[in-house]
Amino acid sequence: GGEAPDRQDSNIEFTWKKYSICGTLFDLPSYYQVLKPIGQGAYGVVCCAKNEITGATVAIKKISNVFAHVLNAKRTLREAQLLRIMKHENIISILDILPPVNMSVFEDVYVVSELMDTDLHQIIQTGQHLSQDHVQYFMYQILCGIKYIHGCNVVHRDLKP
Incomplete structure (x- = not known):
């Protein structure tokens, strides 16, 4: 690291x-x-x-x-x-x-x-078309992260792309 x-x-x-x-x-x-x-x-x-x-x-x-x-x-x-x-x-x-x-x-x-390497905000700003598979994969990653922090009894109050 x-x-x-x-x-x-x-x-x-x-x-x-x-x-x-x-x-x-x-x-x-x-x-x-x-x-x-x-x-x-x-x-x-x-x-x-x-x-x-x-x-x-x-x-x-x-x-x-x-x-x-x-x-x-x-x-x-x-x-x-x-x-x-x-x-x-x-x-x-x-x-x-x-x-x-x-x-x-x-x-x-x-x-x-x-x-x-990048973040969701940068990807959205490119204006590049995102396939349904891409959107689903991004949502899956976000939800996995949220599930983990909720499992730690933490609530994220400022989610943004």
Whole structure:
């Protein structure tokens, strides 16, 4: 996977690199090489990066000023806790949460996750005709993911393509 080296060893020192992604400054451990921006949304900016230690290509989402609002901080923590324990082929996995450069000014959270080749929104936006078999397969994948999270007593309130 794209996991970071074991940070339990407090003697490990990281060097950091700065990147500008979609106008947002990313401070990342130097073992990540940013490849390209993926996009931005209400909760953050996402880039594609390569973990130079493991060779894995991952997605890194920066959630800026995560602690500015208690509700956003709680939502981010809840999502991270759930996604770190959920293991299902139709649920994206969190591989790591990166440490801040400086703990005394810990404002931003970087979440490292599996890199998806595409998503349903992108497929819909292409305007490409989808056969009935394609639609059924997409629905099957969505329902399998929902069944899994419901089995974990979690309700997803923001499904979107």
